[in-house]
Amino acid sequence: xxxVNCNLDAAxxxxxxxxxxxxxxxxxxxxxxxxxxxxxxxxxxxxxxxDLYMEDLHHHAFSREFVHNIRIHLKLxxxxxxxxxxxxxxxxxxxxDVYVELVKQEGHAFAFFIVKDLVYHSVRxxxxxxxxxxxxxxxxxxxxxxxxxxxxMEESAVKYLTETIVPKTEAELKETLKRQxxxxxxxxxxxxxxxxxxxxxxxxxxGLATPLIGAGLGSLLGAGTAxxxxxxxxxxxxxxxxxxxxxxxxxxxxxxxxxxxEEFEIKPLGKVYAKNLHLAIAVSGWLNDQTGDQxxxxxxxxxxxxxxxxxxxxxxxxxxxxxxxxxxxxxxAVSMAAQEALKLTILSxxxxxxxxxxxxxxxxxxxxxxxxxxxxxxxxxxxxxxxxLISRRHGNRPVTLVGLSLGARVVFYCLLELSQRKGxxxxxxxxxxxxxxxxxxxxxxxxxxxxRVVSGKIVNGYCKTDWLLKFLYRSTTGHYRIAGLExxxxxxxxxxxxxxxxxxxxxxxxxxxxxxxxxSLGYAEELDMASELRRSVSTMxxxxxxxxxxxxxxxxxxxxxxxxxxxHHIDIDELRASTSSSAPTPTPYSTSSTNGSSNI
Amino acid sequence: xxxxxxxxxxxxxxGQSGVGKSxxxxxxxxxxxxxxxxxxxxxxxxxxxxxxxxxxxxxxxxWDTAGQERFRTLTPSYYRGAQGAILVYDVSSRASFxxxxxxxxxxxxxATKSNIVxxxxxxxxxKDRTVTREEGLQFARRHSMxxxxxxxxxxxxxxxxxxxxxxxIIQTPxxxxxxxxxxxxxxxxxxxxxxxSWCNC
Numbered sequence: 001x002x003x004v005n006c007n008l009d010a011a012x013x014x015x016x017x018x019x020x021x022x023x024x025x026x027x028x029x030x031x032x033x034x035x036x037x038x039x040x041x042x043x044x045x046x047x048x049x050x051d052l053y054m055e056d057l058h059h060h061a062f063s064r065e066f067v068h069n070i071r072i073h074l075k076l077x078x079x080x081x082x083x084x085x086x087x088x089x090x091x092x093x094x095x096x097d098v099y100v101e102l103v104k105q106e107g108h109a110f111a112f113f114i115v116k117d118l119v120y121h122s123v124r125x126x127x128x129x130x131x132x133x134x135x136x137x138x139x140x141x142x143x144x145x146x147x148x149x150x151x152x153m154e155e156s157a158v159k160y161l162t163e164t165i166v167p168k169t170e171a172e173l174k175e176t177l178k179r180q181x182x183x184x185x186x187x188x189x190x191x192x193x194x195x196x197x198x199x200x201x202x203x204x205x206x207g208l209a210t211p212l213i214g215a216g217l218g219s220l221l222g223a224g225t226a227x228x229x230x231x232x233x234x235x236x237x238x239x240x241x242x243x244x245x246x247x248x249x250x251x252x253x254x255x256x257x258x259x260x261x262e263e264f265e266i267k268p269l270g271k272v273y274a275k276n277l278h279l280a281i282a283v284s285g286w287l288n289d290q291t292g293d294q295x296x297x298x299x300x301x302x303x304x305x306x307x308x309x310x311x312x313x314x315x316x317x318x319x320x321x322x323x324x325x326x327x328x329x330x331x332x333a334v335s336m337a338a339q340e341a342l343k344l345t346i347l348s349x350x351x352x353x354x355x356x357x358x359x360x361x362x363x364x365x366x367x368x369x370x371x372x373x374x375x376x377x378x379x380x381x382x383x384x385x386x387x388x389l390i391s392r393r394h395g396n397r398p399v400t401l402v403g404l405s406l407g408a409r410v411v412f413y414c415l416l417e418l419s420q421r422k423g424x425x426x427x428x429x430x431x432x433x434x435x436x437x438x439x440x441x442x443x444x445x446x447x448x449x450x451x452r453v454v455s456g457k458i459v460n461g462y463c464k465t466d467w468l469l470k471f472l473y474r475s476t477t478g479h480y481r482i483a484g485l486e487x488x489x490x491x492x493x494x495x496x497x498x499x500x501x502x503x504x505x506x507x508x509x510x511x512x513x514x515x516x517x518x519x520s521l522g523y524a525e526e527l528d529m530a531s532e533l534r535r536s537v538s539t540m541x542x543x544x545x546x547x548x549x550x551x552x553x554x555x556x557x558x559x560x561x562x563x564x565x566x567x568h569h570i571d572i573d574e575l576r577a578s579t580s581s582s583a584p585t586p587t588p589y590s591t592s593s594t595n596g597s598s599n600i
Numbered sequence: 601x602x603x604x605x606x607x608x609x610x611x612x613x614x615g616q617s618g619v620g621k622s623x624x625x626x627x628x629x630x631x632x633x634x635x636x637x638x639x640x641x642x643x644x645x646x647x648x649x650x651x652x653x654x655x656x657x658x659x660x661x662x663w664d665t666a667g668q669e670r671f672r673t674l675t676p677s678y679y680r681g682a683q684g685a686i687l688v689y690d691v692s693s694r695a696s697f698x699x700x701x702x703x704x705x706x707x708x709x710x711a712t713k714s715n716i717v718x719x720x721x722x723x724x725x726x727k728d729r730t731v732t733r734e735e736g737l738q739f740a741r742r743h744s745m746x747x748x749x750x751x752x753x754x755x756x757x758x759x760x761x762x763x764x765x766x767x768x769i770i771q772t773p774x775x776x777x778x779x780x781x782x783x784x785x786x787x788x789x790x791x792x793x794x795x796x797s798w799c800n801c
Contacts, residue, residue, distance in 0.1 A: 035642045036642065036643070036670055036671065038642070039642045039643035040643070043643065076642065077639070077642070079645060079647075080642070080643075080645070082645070082646045082647060082648070083643070083644055083645050083646035083663075086646040086661070091610075091646075091661060092644070092646070092663065092677075092678060093677040093678060093680075094677070094680070097677075098673060098674050098676075098677045099674070101673050102643075102670075102671070102673055102674055105670065105673065106670075
């Protein structure tokens with residue numbers, strides 16, 4: 001904390017006589033860049049947008065505007081627009097390597113500063129578009145900056161925004177007063193300050209990372225950082241980013257019944273450590289008796305997309321019923337041998353000619369009915385989710401959606417609903433969409449409409465031997481494609497078909513093998529020896545302390561204090577690792593058009 | 601309008617720093633000479649201009665590279681697919697003329713089209729010259745380049761240089777027809793060779 005303040009002070013002093021002028025920030029934050037670095041910075045942005053969105057006319061206006069704004073932000077000459085647009089349109093160079101080379105030639109630190117500046121530049125508008133984040137991750141990857149570091153930059157940006165709610169100098173105070181004359185700002189400020197008072201919005205008190213990163217990165221980022229955001233109306237920006245409407249997504253419940261939907265609730269997935277500039281919503285498929293509605297949580301316990309993750313509780317009664325039917329079918333009706341035979345038959349491609357075992361067919365009605373109900377309802381839930389997302393209760397930040405089985409159907413119908421809405425508010429809302437074993441059509445023309453509403457990757461994880469899914473769709477003709485069974489034949493740089501047949505053998509495996517799937521897709525982290533060890537050491541440490549302080553009444557408070565310290569340590573370690581290592585770790589982003597993503 | 605465009609050609613302008621590459625281009629595209637705004641080019645600039653060559657509209661996509669040493673890593677990647685290259689020197693600067701060789705080498709190394717049309721332009725003929733026309737012409741002949749002397753300031757020779765270059769490109773079989781980005785109709789040049797060199801970008 002002290003570090004941060006120091007840096008803010010330093011920035012103020014550097015600007016001369018403590019006078020901070022509005023509009024001066026840009027200059028201060030970009031003056032560290034040489035011309036060559038600025039040029040490369042803009043070019044890398046244009047190329048990243050090209051790789052992501054050149055094929056989607058919907059996103060062209062956004063991309064052009066973004067590149068144009070970056071050009072202005074960096075104070076490059078007007079005519080540079082032309083070359084950057086040409087780069088975006090796919091003319092000129094093929095890869096950004098030459099620009100990365102140029103950046104490194106100017107100084108290796110610039111790689112870090114470019115990504116940091118991109119994050120700050122994007123956040124200060126109060127709207128963190130999913131497309132912006134997707135682009136930043138591509139740029140970061142090309143510059144060998146790990147996505148975890150990008151996340152830290154995002155957090156530190158948020159940190160600085162909240163810091164600046166308290167005016168620092170006389171000039172700023174004047175500026176703030178002037179701003180407060182507009183009614184809108186007043187309202188935002190009130191919301192911003194109120195939430196800050198409660199310490200809830202940023203998890204400043206309970207947050208593990210935020211305060212520490214502020215301190216850790218503070219010295220690393222240098223003075224320019226503070227300047228980049230200092231005179232922005234912090235509260236207003238924070239309000240816009242995280243939603244001013246109140247509690248956000250957490251605990252969102254349907255106020256009234258919409259259509260058929262009986263149950264729909266968004267719950268935080270585990271502890272929300274800190275408000276992130278990016279959040280994730282995970283949706284499970286059917287439930288079973290062992291876990292009950294905890295089945296909405298359990299598959300996602302190792303999901304690691306954001307520090308702020310949610311899951312959806314929906315229609316548990318029907319999903320439980322379906323789960324029971326599936327269990328019954330698998331344990332009584334169809335022998336293991338028959339199941340294996342079915343897998344092989346499906347794999348051999350004799351799909352239309354498949355002869356379903358008589359035992360299965362006679363019991364079909366057991367499953368067909370709940371399946372039909374759940375299919376209808378999950379589509380409806382998807383539409384409801386779309387409604388929630390459009391309302392921007394979560395603020396102006398990107399959301400990643402993950403779903404398996406019927407949960408993937410929820411995600412798909414949510415996206416489909418979004419894509420049917422006109423207007424720009426549905427664009428730049430969803431970052432990645434990950435659908436596993438999806439019981440929806442695999443028709444390319446339907447999937448291609450998702451390009452407008454998904455800014456990052458569209459992942460279709462399928463299994464070729466998923467006989468249950470095939471059985472459930474047995475009445476459809478051979479021409480009908482099901483996404484969960486085969487790749488979607490839509491060639492698009494952001495469409496990723498992932499064959500999961502080597503991990504899952506059938507539909508029921510998705511929930512069980514979800515960790516492995518998520519790791520292979522880069523949405524969860526493998527617990528390696530080092531982190532395991534570190535974890536055990538830190539808990540040991542804690543336990544020891546606990547024993548030591550057993551009789552003191554304030555054990556809890558001490559522990560929470562200590563917890564902070566331990567995590568501080570880890571965070572700095574991570575930070576060091578990510579800044580020093582040049583080898584990129586599995587980031588969820590690999591530019592689709594480049595080589596690296598062949599397996600995704 | 602765009603339907604009438606015969607083809608789009610990629611042209612590259614290269615040469616030492618300060619010989620007037622950007623000025624030549626600005627004179628060509630916007631017919632402007634701005635003595636106050638002569639900042640060194642950052643990276644690579646890009647301009648598009650459509651010109652009429654013998655009744656055919658040809659769209660020129662011109663890449664204006666920076667001459668400064670620190671951008672030298674950047675230029676090689678822009679040679680890919682270029683049909684024409686303009687190598688510029690300053691007739692009032694002996695040094696700029698003497699340093700033409702490395703540029704030509706770079707051009708020959710990185711150009712992906714073997715029959716790329718090369719043109720040598722001696723700029724700033726409005727100034728006192730230290731390089732004679734004869735010298736320039738000899739250099740151009742030796743390396744089978746087109747040659748023209750011009751002045752971005754006085755406008756002399758600028759249009760002529762670009763037109764001549766484009767004409768030469770159009771006349772070179774197999775250099776431009778296969779450009780996949782253009783939407784021209786085939787019957788207009790049915791005489792073209794079948795084995796045109798495919799741009800593999």
